[in-house]
Amino acid sequence: MALTHSKKTWTFHRFIRKFEPAFYISPAFIVLIIILLFPLGYALWLSFHTWTLRTFKQGIPFSDIQNYAQLFSNPDFLNALRITLTFVVLAISFELILGMGLALLLNQDIKARSFTRALILIPMMCTNVVIGLMWRLLLNYQYGLVNYYLGRLGILPVEWLSSPHVAMWSVILVDVWNTTSFVALMLLAGLQTLPDEPYEAAKMDGASAFQTFTYLTLPFLRPIILVVLLWRFIDTFRIFDVIYLLTAGGPARVTETISIYVYRYGFQSFNLGVAASASFIMMLIMLVFAAVIAWAIGKEE
Amino acid sequence: MKFKIFALLAVLTFVLAACTPAAATEAPVNPAEEVATEAAPAEQPPAEAAKPVVVAVWSGPEHDNLVKVAAEYTKATGKEVIVEEVAREAYFDKLNTITATCGKDYDAFYAMSDFVPVYVAAEGLKDLNTFFEDPAVASPEFTLDDFGMATSFFTFDGKTYALPSEGDTAWLWYRKDLFEKAGLTPPETWDEFYAAAKKLNDPANGIYGAVIGNKPDEAWWDYMYYLFGQGGELLNPDNTVAINNEAGVKALTFYANLLKEGLVPPDVTTFGYVEILETLSKGKAAMGIQWMAAAQDLLSCDKSLCDADGNPLLGYVIPPGIKQDDGTIKRHTGGSQWSWAIPACSENQVEAYKFIEWLTSPVGAKLWALNGGIPGNIKALSDPAVVAKIPQFALLAEVMPYRSIFPTLTVSPELLPVVNEGIVAAVSGTKTPQEALDEMAAKLTEILKAGGYVK
Numbered sequence A: 001m002a003l004t005h006s007k008k009t010w011t012f013h014r015f016i017r018k019f020e021p022a023f024y025i026s027p028a029f030i031v032l033i034i035i036l037l038f039p040l041g042y043a044l045w046l047s048f049h050t051w052t053l054r055t056f057k058q059g060i061p062f063s064d065i066q067n068y069a070q071l072f073s074n075p076d077f078l079n080a081l082r083i084t085l086t087f088v089v090l091a092i093s094f095e096l097i098l099g100m101g102l103a104l105l106l107n108q109d110i111k112a113r114s115f116t117r118a119l120i121l122i123p124m125m126c127t128n129v130v131i132g133l134m135w136r137l138l139l140n141y142q143y144g145l146v147n148y149y150l151g152r153l154g155i156l157p158v159e160w161l162s163s164p165h166v167a168m169w170s171v172i173l174v175d176v177w178n179t180t181s182f183v184a185l186m187l188l189a190g191l192q193t194l195p196d197e198p199y200e201a202a203k204m205d206g207a208s209a210f211q212t213f214t215y216l217t218l219p220f221l222r223p224i225i226l227v228v229l230l231w232r233f234i235d236t237f238r239i240f241d242v243i244y245l246l247t248a249g250g251p252a253r254v255t256e257t258i259s260i261y262v263y264r265y266g267f268q269s270f271n272l273g274v275a276a277s278a279s280f281i282m283m284l285i286m287l288v289f290a291a292v293i294a295w296a297i298g299k300e301e
Numbered sequence B: 001m002k003f004k005i006f007a008l009l010a011v012l013t014f015v016l017a018a019c020t021p022a023a024a025t026e027a028p029v030n031p032a033e034e035v036a037t038e039a040a041p042a043e044q045p046p047a048e049a050a051k052p053v054v055v056a057v058w059s060g061p062e063h064d065n066l067v068k069v070a071a072e073y074t075k076a077t078g079k080e081v082i083v084e085e086v087a088r089e090a091y092f093d094k095l096n097t098i099t100a101t102c103g104k105d106y107d108a109f110y111a112m113s114d115f116v117p118v119y120v121a122a123e124g125l126k127d128l129n130t131f132f133e134d135p136a137v138a139s140p141e142f143t144l145d146d147f148g149m150a151t152s153f154f155t156f157d158g159k160t161y162a163l164p165s166e167g168d169t170a171w172l173w174y175r176k177d178l179f180e181k182a183g184l185t186p187p188e189t190w191d192e193f194y195a196a197a198k199k200l201n202d203p204a205n206g207i208y209g210a211v212i213g214n215k216p217d218e219a220w221w222d223y224m225y226y227l228f229g230q231g232g233e234l235l236n237p238d239n240t241v242a243i244n245n246e247a248g249v250k251a252l253t254f255y256a257n258l259l260k261e262g263l264v265p266p267d268v269t270t271f272g273y274v275e276i277l278e279t280l281s282k283g284k285a286a287m288g289i290q291w292m293a294a295a296q297d298l299l300s301c302d303k304s305l306c307d308a309d310g311n312p313l314l315g316y317v318i319p320p321g322i323k324q325d326d327g328t329i330k331r332h333t334g335g336s337q338w339s340w341a342i343p344a345c346s347e348n349q350v351e352a353y354k355f356i357e358w359l360t361s362p363v364g365a366k367l368w369a370l371n372g373g374i375p376g377n378i379k380a381l382s383d384p385a386v387v388a389k390i391p392q393f394a395l396l397a398e399v400m401p402y403r404s405i406f407p408t409l410t411v412s413p414e415l416l417p418v419v420n421e422g423i424v425a426a427v428s429g430t431k432t433p434q435e436a437l438d439e440m441a442a443k444l445t446e447i448l449k450a451g452g453y454v455k
Helices: A002-047 A066-072 A075-106 A113-119 A128-138 A145-152 A167-191 A197-204 A209-237 A241-246 A258-268 A272-300 B002-019 B031-039 B061-077 B088-101 B116-121 B144-154 B176-182 B190-200 B219-229 B246-260 B273-281 B292-298 B349-359 B362-370 B384-389 B392-402 B412-428 B433-450
Strands: B053-058 B081-086 B108-112 B162-168 B170-175 B287-291 B314-317 B336-341
Touching: A002 A272, A066 A075, A066 A272, A075 A113, A075 A167, A075 A209, A075 A258, A128 A145, A128 A167, A128 A241, A167 A209, A167 A241, A197 A209, A209 A272, A241 A258, A258 A272, A258 B088, A258 B412, B053 B061, B053 B088, B053 B349, B061 B081, B061 B292, B061 B349, B061 B362, B081 B088, B088 B108, B088 B116, B108 B116, B108 B349, B116 B336, B116 B412, B144 B162, B144 B336, B162 B292, B162 B349, B170 B176, B170 B190, B170 B292, B176 B190, B190 B246, B190 B287, B219 B246, B219 B287, B219 B412, B246 B412, B246 B433, B273 B287, B273 B292, B287 B292, B292 B314, B292 B392, B336 B349, B349 B362, B362 B384, B384 B392, B412 B433
Parallel strands: B053 B081, B053 B108
Antiparallel strands: B108 B336, B162 B336, B170 B287, B170 B314
C-alpha cells in the first residue's frame, strides 16, 4: 500500500513539475489568443468573403480571392500603396539623417547637455491625437501660427494642408517632428557604447571627422540603425491617426495612405471583405520587410 | 510543494473568475418585459420606464438644440434623456458600426435619409409600426399625416423606420453692407453670382468674393446647390448616372473655377460646414451657400457680424437658378432630410419611441423650431409663434417643391464617398472636371449595378 501511494504521489509531482510553468503563463496566453489570434483569424476569413453592410444579413458568401484581385486592379488602392511607400521612404530618411545629427551633437560634451536631452523628448510625450490637432491648427492657412510668422518675415502664406503639392510634405514634417527625437535617443545610446580605442587609433593615423564617421561610427552603429529602420518602417507604414487628423487623406487623396484607405472601405463604405484584404496585404508587406531586416541583423551578429 | 499546489489552485481560480460572464448592469429587454409595461399596475412603474433614454446626435446646432428640447421633455414627463454628442466627422462611421454590430450604445439617433435604407437592409432599425399600433405606447394624437411626404423617405415595404425631423436646405448668405456699397442686389442667376464674386473679391483686405467647401467627406453637401441650380442631376429617374452630362460638367467647371480664379479662400479644400460658417460669420466672404440650420449663428450678433444698430450684416436668399426665355428664374436646389430612428438592438425601445414621438409632435417640434431647429412636423412649421420668430420658414415652404435630396438607396453610403472624391479632385485641380466626372460616373455605375438598381 505504502509503495502504491508513493508511486501515485511521485507521478502527481512529476505532472505538476512538468506543467507548472504552463499554468502560470496560461492567463496571459489565453488573453493573447483572444485579443491577437482571434481577430487576425476572423479578419483573414473576412478577406475571402463578401461582407457589406447592405448584404450581410442575407448572407456572407465565400468570394475566393476576388477581394484581393479587386484591390490590385483598383487604382485607388495602388495609389494608396504608392503614397504610403513614398511617405515611408521620405519620412524615415529625414528621421535617420536628422536623428543621427542630433545624436552626434548630444554625444559631445556641450553645455546643458542633460537639459537638451530632456527637451528633445517633448514631442514623444504627446499623444498622436494631440499632435495631429495641434499641427492642424499651426498649419492652418488663415489662422495658423506658422503662416503668421512667415508673414512677419515677408513670406507669403503657404497652403500647408490644402494644396495637393504641399500636403504630403506637411504630413512628413509632422511625423519627422514627432519621432526624430526617439531615433536620436536610440542612436545616442548606441554611440555611447562604442569603444574608444578605434577612435584613438584613427586619430593617431590622422583620419578626418568624416572618415571617422564613415569608416568607424556608421559600421559600428549598423545593428542599431537596422533596428531603428525596422521599428520606423512598421510605424510609418501603418500610420493613420496623425494623417487622418491633419488631412483625412486629402486633398484629393494625395495623403491617403493604406491605413486611411482601409478605414474608408471598412467604416465608411462598410465593405469589410475588401478592407480586411487590404489589411492583410499591409501585414504581408511589413512581414517581408521585417524578415529582410531580421536577416540583415542576424548577418551582422 | 503544498505552497505550489496552493498557488496553482489560486491561478486556476482567477482564470475561472475572469472567464465568468459579467453580471448584467441593466435589466435586459425582452418581449415579456415589454408586455409587463402594459399590464403593470399603476403603483408599480415598469423598470424600463426608469431608464434614461440615450440619444445620439452630431456636433453642431442640432446637438445644442436637442439638449435644450430634451430638458423640456424631462420637465414635462420626469423622464431623463441623455444626449450624446458625436463628432461630425465620425458620426456616420459610428452609426454604421453600431448598426453592423447590433450596438446598444444608443436608444435613438439622428438619422439622415441617405443612410436609412442601408440600415433597414442590415436590419439595424426598429420598425416603428409596432409602436404606432400599440395604444399603450403611441399617443392618441399621433398621426403620420403631420409629416407630409417626408415619411416616404423612411418607409419601406409599408413599414416606417424613422420619424421625420429637419427637412433642411441652404440659403445663399451675403454681406448686405458690401452689396449695398457696390450697388449690387443678391444674385438670382449664376452669372450674377460670378459677377458679384468677382466685383467684391478683395483678398488683400481679407475678403473673398465667395466661400465654398471641399472637405473630403463633405464636398457633396456644399456642391449640390451649384449642380442642381445649373440644371445638373446626380442620377436620372431610372437611377442611371447623370452627373457627367453637359450640365454637370458645366456646373463642376464653374465650381472649380471659383478656386482657380482666386474668388474663394485658397484653403477651401479643408473647408466643411464649420469652416464655411466661420468664414461667413467673420465676414471674410461676400457670399456663401450654407445650411439653414446655421441661421441661429449667422443671424446672432454674439456669433456673427452686426451693424451699429445690432442688425445682422448677413442676409439670405434662395440660391441662384437659370434664367428662362420668359424672364422667370428656374430653380432647383438641394437639401437633406433628417429623422429620429431607434436601433433594433436598443434595450430601451419603448421609452425611446415615446421620446422621439414627443420630439416630432406639434409640441416638441415647435420647441425644436423655437430653439433654432427646423421642425419636420407641418403643424409646428405653420405655428404662428414659430413663423413669427423664424420668418425664413416661409421661404423654406417656397423652396420645398423644387428641393432634391441625395438618393435614398441601399447603396447611397457607397455612392457618397465616390461623389465626394470626384468633386474634390476637380476643385483641387488634380483632375479636370470632365475627367473627374467620367471617372465618378464609371464607379457610380458599378456600385448601382452591384446594388441591383441598374443593369
